[in-house]
Amino acid sequence: MVSAQSGTGSHPRHAPAKANIIPMAHLLQRVAEDRDKQAFAELFENFAPRIKAYMIRQGADPTTAEELAQETLLTVWRKAALYSETKGSATTWIFTIARNLRIDRLRREVPWQALPEGHHEEAADDPAPDEAVSERERRERVHAVLAELPADQHEVVILSFIDGLSHSEIAEHLDIPLGTVKSRMRLAYQKIRESVEDLR
Amino acid sequence: MKNIKHHPDTSTLMSYAAGGLTEPLGAVVAAHLDLCRHCMDELHIMELIGSTLLERIDPTPVSEHAKTDCSSHHHRRAGTAHPEHPSSKQHSVLHKIIGGRLDDIQWKRLGYGLWHHPIALSPNCKGDLRLLKVAPGLAMPAHSHGGAELTQIIHGRYTDEFGSYSPGDLSDLGDDVEHRPVSDPIEGCICLIASDRRARFKDLLPRLLQPLTGF
Ligand SMILES: [Zn+2]
Numbered sequence: 001m002v003s004a005q006s007g008t009g010s011h012p013r014h015a016p017a018k019a020n021i022i023p024m025a026h027l028l029q030r031v032a033e034d035r036d037k038q039a040f041a042e043l044f045e046n047f048a049p050r051i052k053a054y055m056i057r058q059g060a061d062p063t064t065a066e067e068l069a070q071e072t073l074l075t076v077w078r079k080a081a082l083y084s085e086t087k088g089s090a091t092t093w094i095f096t097i098a099r100n101l102r103i104d105r106l107r108r109e110v111p112w113q114a115l116p117e118g119h120h121e122e123a124a125d126d127p128a129p130d131e132a133v134s135e136r137e138r139r140e141r142v143h144a145v146l147a148e149l150p151a152d153q154h155e156v157v158i159l160s161f162i163d164g165l166s167h168s169e170i171a172e173h174l175d176i177p178l179g180t181v182k183s184r185m186r187l188a189y190q191k192i193r194e195s196v197e198d199l200r
Numbered sequence: 201m202k203n204i205k206h207h208p209d210t211s212t213l214m215s216y217a218a219g220g221l222t223e224p225l226g227a228v229v230a231a232h233l234d235l236c237r238h239c240m241d242e243l244h245i246m247e248l249i250g251s252t253l254l255e256r257i258d259p260t261p262v263s264e265h266a267k268t269d270c271s272s273h274h275h276r277r278a279g280t281a282h283p284e285h286p287s288s289k290q291h292s293v294l295h296k297i298i299g300g301r302l303d304d305i306q307w308k309r310l311g312y313g314l315w316h317h318p319i320a321l322s323p324n325c326k327g328d329l330r331l332l333k334v335a336p337g338l339a340m341p342a343h344s345h346g347g348a349e350l351t352q353i354i355h356g357r358y359t360d361e362f363g364s365y366s367p368g369d370l371s372d373l374g375d376d377v378e379h380r381p382v383s384d385p386i387e388g389c390i391c392l393i394a395s396d397r398r399a400r401f402k403d404l405l406p407r408l409l410q411p412l413t414g415f
Contacts, residue, residue, distance in 0.1 A: 044270060049259030056260060066262055070270050092244070092251035099219040099250065103226075106324060138245075142252045160218040161250050162257070167215050168348075178375070182211035189210055193245055 023136075024090035032080035044073050051098045058102055058164035068105060072098045089135040102164070134199045141195045153188040156181055201235040206362075206369040208232060208350065213239060217246035223321050224329035224394035227297050228350040231392055232370040234293035294354065294392070298331065302354065302390070305331060313338045313388075328395045334358070336388040342380040345373060348396040356387035 024046065030039035048069045055065035075097050083093050146154065159165045159173065167185070171178040208216075208229055215221050216229045233240050298305065298319060307315035313335030321329060331354070351371040358365050360379040365371055373379060383389040 041267075044267060048262045048266070048270075050254055050257050052262055053257045053260040054254055057257070062260070065260070066266050069262060070266055073270055089248070089251060091255055092247050095251040095254045096247060098254070103219050139248055139252050139255070142248045143256065146249065146252065157249065158253070160215065160220055161253055164218070164220065166220045166222070167211065182209070185211040185214045186209075189214055189246065192249060193242075196245060196248070 024094075025135075028076070028080055028083055028090045028093075031077060032083060040073075040077055043076060047076075047094055048073055051094075054098060054162065055102060057162045060102070060105075064105070068098070068101055071101055075101065089139060091139070092135075138196045138199050141199075142192055145192050145195045149188055149191065153184045156184045157188050160185070201237075201368045203366070204236050204238065204368040206365055206371055207236065207239050208370050209372045209374075210242075212350070212372055213242055214246055217243055217250060222327045222348075222394075222396055223325040224327040225348060225350050225396065227319075227329055228352045228370065228392055228394040230293045231297060231352050232368070235368045236370075297329075297392070307333055327397060328393075330393055332391055332393050334383040334389045334391075336383060337385040338388070339382045340380060342378050344376045344378045345395070347375060349373065350394045352392045354390045354392055356389035357384035358382060358389045358391075359384075 024043065027039040027043050030036035031043065051069040051072050052062075052065045055068045056062060060068060072094065076094060079097075083090065146157065149157070155174070156170055159170045160167070165173060167181045168178055171181045174181075212221070212225075212229065216226060221229060233243060295301065298317070305317050307317055309315050315333040317331040317333075319329040319331070321327065334356075336356075351365075353365045353367050353369045353371075355367060357367075358381045360381040362371070362373075362379065
């Protein structure tokens with residue numbers, strides 16, 4: 001289902017990030033606490049088309065992509081109580097659900113759910129009061145760093161995170177040594193990590 | 201778990217965060233993350249890359265019936281299925297991977313102080329995942345892995361040119377790095393080993409055993 005052809009290596013066309021107008025975390029909380037269907041509809045409205053686009057970039061056909069988008073949102077509905085605002089960003093949590101569903105589908109039902117969904121349980125012990133704010137700030141900084149990355153580093157990050165290629169597939173696709181792919185990944189991450197260091 | 205000294209390479213974690221590792225390699229990294237707060241923190245930063253990109257991806261319209269389908273689906277289910285709530289401590293990732301307790305493993309003897317327990321992968325997955333048990337004080341001849349290979353120490357210890365590996369440590373040697381591991385003289389070693397290639401272990405085994413058997 002994952003095809004190398006979808007990886008154009010070009011910069012993504014940036015859609016306006018209206019995701020933050022109503023904080024997603026608040027919608028998620030309303031779903032978790034009140035089973036609020038209106039809040040769920042808003043989450044669906046915001047995320048389903050993005051997840052569908054993501055799945056298509058990952059190599060899924062449009063029908064499968066839509067199914068996986070639906071499945072992701074249903075999982076959000078079902079597991080909303082497992083999400084807590086103090087633990088991290090709603091968007092990141094939903095990304096990990098989408099990513100894991102895509103992996104499951106490719107593998108045809110893994111016997112174990114190995115990928116953690118972006119949480120560590122101990123994290124709830126000492127929730128920083130401004131956690132949600134810093135989470136959004138972190139994503140904004142990550143976005144700024146991504147936009148500033150040298151083209152060759154940006155390219156491998158997109159091919160990996162959006163086009164779903166493994167590092168050796170990226171090496172093959174770009175006709176560069178595997179070690180070069182890995183060092184570009186390390187360099188890109190180093191910058192991202194530095195940018196959020198003071199928010200940890 | 202404190203005192204973990206050896207972690208996956210940054211590029212390995214990046215690939216994991218993107219969902220790009222093969223099933224066996226992903227399983228070993230997951231077993232490590234289950235114990236390593238340090239790597240879990242790194243992973244969360246890496247996942248921000250994914251969510252940042254997802255947030256700004258060009259949306260593809262979803263059909264009207266998918267929407268109604270989705271809401272009617274959870275209406276239907278709302279009556280019967282209870283939403284999931286955080287449960288108390290679940291099984292460890294390792295327990296899920298090996299499908300039970302380490303103590304209950306039925307080891308297959310390979311000879312010369314080695315036992316193994318292959319772990320089944322999903323039908324569409326390539327590579328190799330197995331537990332390996334090494335007798336105390338066994339010295340392996342120098343070898344490289346010629347491909348991605350990850351080793352998570354479960355029990356006991358081994359030592360090679362790069363240091364001493366204890367439970368929780370993960371060895372992420374580059375492709376053609378040679379090493380000469382020696383298992384702990386008292387406890388031996390049990391580890392979870394993943395490789396990208398199916399035939400890897402079969403290829404490697406005779407070479408490992410050769411100096412011991414003399415053929
Ligand atoms: Zn670690």
